[in-house]
Amino acid sequence: MYFRIRKFHFIPLSPKHVAIVALAGLLGACATVPAPLQGQFAPVTPRDAAASGGQGEAVRWGGEIINVDPRPEQTCFEILARELDSTARPVSRDPSDGRFLACRNGFYDPEEFKQGRNITVVGKLNGTEVGKVGQFDYTYPRVAADAIYLWPKRSYANYPYPYYDPWMWGGYGPYWGPYWGGFWGGSTVIVRRHP
Secondary structure, three states: OOOOOOOOOOOOOOHHHHHHHHHHHHHHHHOOOOHHHOOOOOOOOHHHHHHHOOEEEEEEEEEEEEEEEEOOOEEEEEEEEEOEOOOOOEOOOOOOOOEEEEEEEOOOOOOOOOOOOEEEEEEEEEEEEEEEEOOEEEEEEEEEEEEEEEOOOOOOEEEOOOEOOOOHHHHOOOEOOOOOOEOOOEOOEEEOOOO
């Protein structure tokens, strides 16, 4: 019986390979939860907390700002709850999980924390507060926030019309691929990411 023994050779990395490894590491770091939002949290939703009158449980909730109410000692945010992605950022899709109030000591400027912006809060449930949504009485679960994280606005991506590439297909015409329109989606594609 014979065994083939392979020798392993270590090849030194070129600057190009080092750059690729560094870029992969940076991209991996981009997918992490921001430090103020890290921790262990109860798997309770705003709708659950409104029904049970939750008290003292640590939660991480987020969504879209509906209203900002600066009060004498603290600022309260009315938030339309959304599911959070792997980075703890709210996702912009239906359905909502209700509304909640997040209050934190100090002044937060309503011009900076504008309606529609994405926000994530970390804190403890602090009972409920009854308010109005139009003429409807609404029970808001209330969070005593330890951290308020305002996400940067999402950017836009605009893809151009199909272009002629003389090296593609032997120079026999324009390239109509999935990223340039043509048979795969028409002309200009605009991806809008909601603020």
